[in-house]
Amino acid sequence: MSTLVDLFPPFGLHVRAGSLEMRGLTDELILELCDLAEKGIHDPAEMPFYFPWTAAPAGELARNTAAYHWGKRSTFSPDDFCLDLAVILDGRVIGAQGVAAKHFPVTRTGETGSWLGREFQGRGLGTAMRRAMCELLFDHLGFEEITSAAFLDNPASLGVSRKVGYRPTAVSRIKRREGEMALNQGLVLTPETFVRDTEPIRVTGAEAVRSFIGLDAVA
Template sequence: MPQPSEPPVTLERTLEEIWPPFGLRIESPRLELRVVRETDFPAYVAAASSGVTHTTRNPFRQAWNEKDPEALIRASLPFLWSTRSAVSPEHWHLAFGVFLKDSGDETSTAGQPGHGAPAELIGMQDCYAHDWPILRTVSSGSWLRADRQGQGLGAEARGAMLLWAFDHFGAEYAESGAYTWNERSRRVSESLGYFTSGTQRVPDAHGVEPEWEHLFRLPKNDLLRPGFHIRVTGNAELKRFFGDD
């Protein structure tokens, strides 16, 4: 006599389990870095279109920050989506949103990350790599909303990213770049131990005139470690996702 069939077993998994880049969290005393999702896009557009530079010249490689909000949406959201297809063990791009915690969550003990949920998205701290298993080198780019600059938050975001990359993810070098006139970016790099490894001639943000760009490099052992600790979650899962555990 046939037995009644058992209902199929459904193994539901969270989004972070399905796509581990979404599960990585890097917490510093005032900030949390995590890969942006679609639910973050309205806050991203608001931050990006509110002004991100005080300089008279455009500090970026493309003039994306000069677009009106509608043009910014058309250009930026496809770019954010494209970073997900740029994720593999060899080449990856993590588009970290920089989230400012509520003031009451800043620190639990001196120099330690707080435990509260992040509040507002105030900028981006991208981290990407090519030929990762061979070179073990991360590159980065970043921006902050203009009204959140000058408070040490950009240096904290870059420092938190470097602590994760070197101490938790196996990076051996970090690289960055900035136009030679961009003193603020240069100071952030030098404060963390980067040295100038050369210069190159590149088009300006509008693709009209040439600019000179400083190239910065940072070996792991030369990191000038920030005066804070980070809390990292989701790192082991991300390393397994990359086949790098």
């Protein structure tokens, strides 16, 4: 009989980076992630995300978060995927780290995105989880370039990118909330500029994910 990991290999992906873990988003982890989102991610007066998904009313935010991840799971293919992982510290889900890619077997690039619950911010965890994700992508999943972006009024995110080795590209004018324009800084990371942690990550389940995103199972 097939297992859930056979049907959706990201469920079996497990990354260990020091005290942090990252795991494929099973329904159980999605529930924890939804509860965390409801507790708050940022000051309500601010908006760090392109799409203002965190502006949803209480209760609706959790449902929207679950529906988003279920939808991305159902349409996952090498030509268009979002690989999202739960970030876990001391057995608790503290945030999410992901990468979105299109036509990956040809382009070998994707854009990272992440968030942390407010109580876990300002402790260096955002940098640690981004480094772990980039190491996973470059060393285990065949990426040759990683992009990201952050609004110019989001210095925390830009600081994480700078520490990890991303380099600035173009600044774009983007509609953020209704009637609001914001300047968005593009960023790019290559293996040559990547600032690694001193301790390598430990990974299980990557071979099946490589095949699932259209690559040979062995690096």
